[in-house]
Amino acid sequence: MSAPAPALAAAPAARPALDLQAILKDALLFALVTFGLCVPVVAYRTDLSSTSALDLTPRWGLVAILCGLVFLARLAQRLILASRDARRALTPSPRQATEAVDATPNAAQSVSRFGLPLFLGVALTFPLLAALGTGGLSESRYWIDLGILILTYVMLGWGLNIVVGLAGLLDLGYVAFYAVGAYSYALLSTTFGLSFWICLPLAGLFAALWGMILGFPVLRLRGDYLAIVTLAFGEIIRLVLINWSDFSGGAAGISSIPRITFFGLPFTADEDGFAASLGIPFSPMHRVVFLYYLILVLALITNLVTLRLRRLPIGRAWEALREDEIACRSLGINTTNTKLTAFALGAMFGGFAGSFFAVRQSFVSPESFNFLESAIILAIVVLGGMGSQIGVAIAAVAMVGGPELLRNLDFLKPVFGEHFDPNEYRLLLFGLAMVVMMIWRPRGLISERSPSVVLKERKAISGSLVKEGHG
Amino acid sequence: MSASPRLADPVLSVDHLTMRFGGLVAVNDLSFRVGRGDITGLIGPNGAGKTTVFNCITGFYKPTEGMMTLRHRDGAEYLLERLPGFQVNRRARVARTFQNIRLFTGMTVLENLLVAQHNPLMLASGYTLAGLVGLPGFRRAQGAAVEKAVAWLTRINLLHRADDPAGDLPYGDQRRLEIARAMCTDPVLLCLDEPAAGLNPRESAQLNDLLRSIRDDDDTSVLLIEHDMSVVMEISDHVVVLDYGTKIADGTPAEVQSDQSVIAAYLGVEDEEVEAVEAEVGV
Amino acid sequence: MEVFAQQLINGLTLGSIYGLIAIGYTMVFGIIGMINFAHGDVFMLSAFIALIAFLILTSFLGIASVVVALILVMIIAMALTALWGWSIERIAYRPLRGSFRLAPLISAIGVSIFLSNFVQVVQGARNKPTPPMMREVIVLFERNGYAVALSYRQIVIMVTTAVLLAGFWYLVQHTPLGRAQRACEQDRKMAALLGIDVDRTISLTFVLGAALAAVAGTLYLLYYGVVSFSDGFVPGVKAFTAAVLGGIGSLPGAVLGGLIIGLVETFWSAYFSIEYKDVAAFSILAIVLIFMPSGILGRPEVEKV
16 A cells, blocks of 8 residues: 555565586586596506516596595585675675775785784794794704795795896796805815805805806896796706716715804804803704704895895886886896896895705705706795785795695594505695696785885885786 | 978988898888987888887897987987997987887886986996995985986876876876986987877877977977877978888978878879879889 | 617607607697696606506407507597696686786696696606517618617607698698687787687697697607606606797797707717716707797797887
8 A cells, every 4th residue: 555665776686596507517527527637547556566567456436536526626616606696696795886995905915014024023033932832942943944944945035036026037947046056155165164154155156156157148038938048057057966976976965064153163062162152051953043043134134135126226127127128228228237137146145045055954965956946936936926025935934834734744644544645745736736826816925016216105006017027 | 302400410310221121121221310409200101111210220120221320419429220229328318219108017107217217326326236235325316316207297297196107097198208208318319109199189289398398498309200290290390201111201391291202102192193103202 | 870870760769759749839839828837747647648548458458469559549648638738728727818927837837746746646656667569670781780770669650750740730731720720829819809719729729739749658658668757847848949949839840849859869878978968958958049049940030119
């Protein structure tokens, strides 16, 4: 009898029916493809029998499980997405187009601002935190070692960031400079007996020199080709190190590199040792903690120099080079020298990191300097978001810390059986993670660029405007 | 062909410039002068080779034959075909803009203008070493560079967008920014590749004013490629016309506008007249 | 002289295998401008697939004739490897096909790491030998007690490569698929506007590349008789060297480059030192890229300013 309520905005559309049949067919297709991919490498395992022939062990059960998992996973994904879309269609967004755009900083911007101080804070107090967490200094050795490993990769990432992130030069052979630094240090300290504080800068200079020699002929190549040439150089150096035994010790490497001292005080239990001089009981952990702070300082120097350089004309020229090399030339910038500087500087920091590696291990061998290392460091830089210092740090923690933690998955043994060795799966998952991370965030974690000079107001520049460089 | 008095002291002399790409002759025996303090227009139908000439002058192509001489007011001469690419800007002080705008889109407007002042700033930073240590000389130089950038931004009306990414600017603003960036290198000759492309009439008029003020106030000669006749004929002191890589006319705007071969090149001729025009043009 | 002739034959054989892999690299690079880092590991995977298929055919199904088994194995390997190639493209490359070039490269490296470790996990880390087959040789001539021999296997490899190259050349030049592929290489957007299904063409390119890698994998297995999960990286880089040497984007260039690399590697091992043979290949790569980036049969690129 009463008039109908004033018509609101059009009544919400009827809930779109979940096209279950299509979703099921899609999931089945995925399972079918998985089946095809599994046959025959998963379905049959080859093993050397006692007669040196190959035996085939069928594992159709495993294939069935894999296909089933893929089927369920895809089904779940489609169902979740479909229901999310249905929900979104029903509820209009609280942010109508006529409202002011939300200017609160998003997650990435917040991280940029607070991340670096936070990271610094944690890094500085980490040995203390580890000792507290594990109940003692000696017990925390594993964690402090892990911290040293992560910080080494952070430093390598920051070094490569100058080349790839700032200057946009695609370097797939960064491990070569790491190796040059390590071997230079090893040879200098074992042959000439020079101290760490002399060998380190020398090794870095060697690496920088090598960077210039390598860089000079190749830096005019465009992107992909530069990548492959640097990869080739990296491999050549590794192969030469393996085979030129007289010089490099061959596959056995160089060992008995003198250990680090506390500015002259050795970390031994002797009278003139570090512990005795301070009047505290000796612990092998002293050396480890010193190494930790050493790499932290080296990494921080890399960071500070990079941040400083970014504000100087050379840093701005690197970024302009990445944006548009032709425009740079038209503005009178010597692009060859600019690229060489980036390359040499990145090489130098790689060399410093290599020296640290040598003194930490007391031993260097070619196997530590293979292409996989270059790939990991590059992945750290790209995942971090080109040019972003904190992004690279986060990426290093994730990509180096993550697989390390996988080593401790022994608790899964009851599930998968006694033969389960998580180590085998580390690299497998690592490769998978690289793919997934690129698909998820192709521009890296922190994809925004912060300007190096500001007139009135510092505004972050969206990643979609920033070019990634063509070499 | 009456010569403007400023042609007697040309800032750029192009002599017998030829550019061949394999079998294709893009520029054929081209000679012309750019008068000091002139705005010179380089026009011609599409494919006439204008951008190729630009690329030769600004060091992006090495010409197959020919000479290009740039003369500063103090008599210093630079053979552009011998200079490595970036030296054309750095020593000869020839600046350019591009047909497809080449701004540093991921950098702010201000940063774009500072990159243009790279060379003096590098010197002031002691090739980075002094700057790294924090010596005051660099800070002063950077301040001066920012001042210069601000002056240009005010002149092109973009001061309010100094901290915005260059990629966010509307098209017309980007074109003006590119010109300002080129001017920040203090050039003696400014080469503009289709600066009015895509501009509406109001923006074209603003561009004309800007170019005139550059000619008058900054003591910079301008060489521009343009298709927009209203811009070219309005502000050029001198016009050179190309067709199929060859010069077909050279003179004041009025002379060029009434030149038969120019009209033929742009508009075509009646079939009966083809032979006559071809003979005249020398094809 | 005899050593030279023998090394020549060996080198051409090795080079044919590299050439087949190189075609895959050059086709993918030509059409989407991406270095398919995982291609070498796809090759390695195909060798494993061929191995297992061969074992199943001979022991379970009791196929006695080596030739028949070989042909069947090759077909099966091609089909399954093509499926892998298709899946990799769909999962790891297609979502990243925007303008940001580094992301697909990292993704490809990730796929490469995944594949080699996947095979290591599911098949174990040891080398896998095959039973010896097709051991017959034709002795070409003998001198100074050194017999220069051409083995049946070598004939098979070289003939197969020649036939496939001819077939692919015809495919690319004279069929609608080939035209679509060449159009996509030149200008993807325009090709799409003209109605070419760009996604399908790209998928097909990956599939064909993978199938060719499978042929190479089968032949590799036949020739060397042993395969291991780490056999993907170095042959992959060498094949890429071959593609660049011959001129990236050129099909005959890829095979030509492969032959040259195979010959250089074989002669270097014979006359200089075998430890540094890989260094020779990598050095060629560097030299070619520095001095002759467009390769032998490629077209030099003029930069548009």
